[in-house]
Amino acid sequence: xxxxxxxxxxxxxxxxxxxxxxxxxxxxxxxxxxxxxxxxxxxxxxxxxxxxxxxxxxxxxxxxxxxxxxxxxxxxxxxxxxxxxxxxxxxxxxxxxxxxxxxxxxxxxxxxxxxxxxxxxxxxxxxxxxxxxxxxxxxxxxxxxxxxxxxxxxxxxxxxxxxxxxxxxxxxxxxxxxxxxxxxxxxxxxxxxxxxxxxxxxxxxxxxxxxxxxxxxxxxxxxxxxxxxxxxxxxxx
Amino acid sequence: xxxxxxxxxxxxxxxxxxxxxxxxxxxxxxxxxxxxxxxxxxxxxxxxxxxxxxxxxxxxxxxxxxxxxxxxxxxxxxxxxxxxxxxxxxxxxxxxxxxxxxxxxxxxxxxxxxxxxxxxxxxxxxxxxxxxxxxxxxxxxxxxxxxxxxxxxxxxxxxxxxxxxxxxxxxxxxxxxxxxxxxxxxxxxxxxxxxxxxxxxxxxxxxxxxxxxxxxxxx
Numbered sequence: 001x002x003x004x005x006x007x008x009x010x011x012x013x014x015x016x017x018x019x020x021x022x023x024x025x026x027x028x029x030x031x032x033x034x035x036x037x038x039x040x041x042x043x044x045x046x047x048x049x050x051x052x053x054x055x056x057x058x059x060x061x062x063x064x065x066x067x068x069x070x071x072x073x074x075x076x077x078x079x080x081x082x083x084x085x086x087x088x089x090x091x092x093x094x095x096x097x098x099x100x101x102x103x104x105x106x107x108x109x110x111x112x113x114x115x116x117x118x119x120x121x122x123x124x125x126x127x128x129x130x131x132x133x134x135x136x137x138x139x140x141x142x143x144x145x146x147x148x149x150x151x152x153x154x155x156x157x158x159x160x161x162x163x164x165x166x167x168x169x170x171x172x173x174x175x176x177x178x179x180x181x182x183x184x185x186x187x188x189x190x191x192x193x194x195x196x197x198x199x200x201x202x203x204x205x206x207x208x209x210x211x212x213x214x215x216x217x218x219x220x221x222x223x224x225x226x227x228x229x230x231x232x233x234x235x236x237x
Numbered sequence: 238x239x240x241x242x243x244x245x246x247x248x249x250x251x252x253x254x255x256x257x258x259x260x261x262x263x264x265x266x267x268x269x270x271x272x273x274x275x276x277x278x279x280x281x282x283x284x285x286x287x288x289x290x291x292x293x294x295x296x297x298x299x300x301x302x303x304x305x306x307x308x309x310x311x312x313x314x315x316x317x318x319x320x321x322x323x324x325x326x327x328x329x330x331x332x333x334x335x336x337x338x339x340x341x342x343x344x345x346x347x348x349x350x351x352x353x354x355x356x357x358x359x360x361x362x363x364x365x366x367x368x369x370x371x372x373x374x375x376x377x378x379x380x381x382x383x384x385x386x387x388x389x390x391x392x393x394x395x396x397x398x399x400x401x402x403x404x405x406x407x408x409x410x411x412x413x414x415x416x417x418x419x420x421x422x423x424x425x426x427x428x429x430x431x432x433x434x435x436x437x438x439x440x441x442x443x444x445x446x447x448x449x450x451x452x453x454x455x456x
Contacts, residue, residue: 027292027329028315029308078370081315088368100369103291104333104376111330124337124379127356127410130371172326173293174309179328207328224308 004166004216005195009039012189012217016045016154023110023155023181024052024062028081029225031174033158033191034061036217038235040156041065051075051110051150053103053177055087058229064236066090073097075150077106083229102130105147107180113149114183114212121146155185158222159208162192163199166213167206175207182212191219245443246390246419246436254279255434256345256385256417264342265289265335267377270314272387273345289341291373293332296324313373336373339381346377348388348416350403353450355413355425357386358405371408378409390418390447397449399423399430420444429453 006012013036016022022040026032041064050071056063063086065071079087079098090096101109102124112120121144125131135146157178160171168190170178182188195218247255253275260266260276262284268274277299280286288297290312297312298319306317320326335341350358357378360371378384391397399416415433416423421444422434431453432441445452 028311030292030311030315031309078372080368080370091368092366098369100371102371102375103329103373104337107329107333108337122337122379124376126379128375128407129361130375170326172307172310172320173290173312175326175328176293177329180330226308 003164004210004213005164006215006217009035009191009217009219010042012036012191012215013039013043013156015187016040016043018045019047020045020153021049021051021151023152023177023185024050025155025157025176025178025181026062027053027173027176029057030172031158031170031176031178032056032061032225033156034223034225035219036156036158036189036191037061037065041068041070041235046070047072049073049075051106051152053077053106054081055079055084057081057083057225058232059086059234060223060228061225061235063087064234066096071096073099075099075101075106077101077103100130107177109147109150110177110184111180113151114180117149119146119148150184152181152185153187155181155188157181157188157190159190159192161194161196161201162190162213162216163196163201163210164216165198166190166208166210166216167201168192168208168210168213169201169205170207179208182208187214188212189215189217191217191222193220193222194218246439248419250275250279251436252387252417252419255422256387256415257281259385259415260284260286260343262286265295265340267291267336267341267344267382269344269346269374271347273347274314276345276387289332289335290318291332291336293327293329294318294320294324295327295335296321298324333373333376336376336382337380341382343383343385344377345385345387346374348386348398349405350398350400351386351388351413351416351425352400352403353430355411356403357384357408357413358403359408361406363406374408378412383414384412386413386416388416388418390420390444397447400449420447423452431455
């Protein structure tokens with residue numbers, strides 16, 4: 001029997017090792033797997049490279065992981081947001097590395113990694129500081145920059161519902177990077193608001209096919225990051 | 238002190254309306270954060286325009302009523318929004334395929350500087366110590382999407398924002414199609430910058446004095 005369901009976030013993240021490359025879904029708080037991130041803080045893995053669109057808010061979730069000095073390097077498109085305090089502070093002090101990537105290039109680097117493509121050409125960032133040092137090539141009179149694919153050891157993803165095969169559906173704009181991050185890691189760990197029986201998810205409406213998912217854990221009442229930030233909560237509590 | 242001279246020109250809503258008038262019925266449009274968001278309020282009656290937000294929604298509607306906010310339904314600026322009937326959600330690679338594959342028709346952005354060749358600088362002032370953040374700006378301008386810029390004609394200090402060469406780090410080269418400012422609407426052409434419309438009471442010379450790049454008049 002195939003059963004990707006695990007009992008707890010702690011069990012789900014147990015094998016993440018020091019130095020791992022970890023993708024974390026979410027666009028701001030929407031889709032951020034906050035319980036998995038907190039379990040990772042408890043677990044203790046360090047020297048991580050984290051790929052995520054932002055760097056978290058306040059002192060919870062991804063921001064808390066960074067605050068606990070578990071992240072050596074961030075790969076992201078927008079490392080500051082209204083309530084981001086931790087990353088800007090460490091970055092200004094030279095205590096964390098940043099690889100800044102245009103958002104579409106970030107998405108394509110993740111997607112192509114999942115599709116077995118080592119690199120691709122794009123016009124995005126040509127003529128800007130973000131193309132410096134990269135291979136430039138012309139196709140049909142247009143200039144393109146070569147971008148390398150990213151693969152991760154682990155992806156941490158949040159979704160709305162999952163079954164034991166790992167089929168997933170998402171909630172609204174919380175989908176964002178989830179589906180491509182599921183494809184882009186050796187081990188994909190998903191927190192689902194609900195785990196349902198096989199057959200309950202309409203096969204026509206499954207967004208992430210279970211083949212891309214390794215582990216699923218039910219977190220039926222996930223925290224709302226913005227509320228925690230408004231209350232100035234700090235993890236661990 | 239605000240003098241009469243500083244009050245001359247179009248309001249921010251006028252600028253948004255000028256841009257909205259240039260977006261035809263049936264267009265798919267991505268609006269940048271801030272002033273560009275106002276364009277949605279000024280689309281003329283009878284035109285159906287579909288708004289894309291790069292975090293995965295086509296058919297973005299206005300802000301929700303108080304108490305109806307959903308933290309999983311936001312726009313690229315991470316503000317709460319709604320979805321119109323007929324909207325759809327998708328993941329980031331699909332969203333940026335719509336952008337990078339030129340399926341979106343128009344994008345309206347803000348700017349720090351626009352050059353006479355249509356180079357755009359809108360993501361970084363390059364100030365030392367600033368945290369660089371680019372988001373989707375470079376993806377939006379890189380393809381064939383028509384790029385509209387909405388911006389005050391000059392900075393708060395009165396420095397020109399329409400310049401010969403951008404001094405801030407570029408978002409893209411030769412990417413801007415039209416600039417909508419409080420003083421004029423300016424088309425970016427191969428031959429240079431052409432003033433298409435002047436705000437009421439504003440002369441061509443008045444605009445040129447506040448523009449570092451050379452402006453041209455349609456003849």
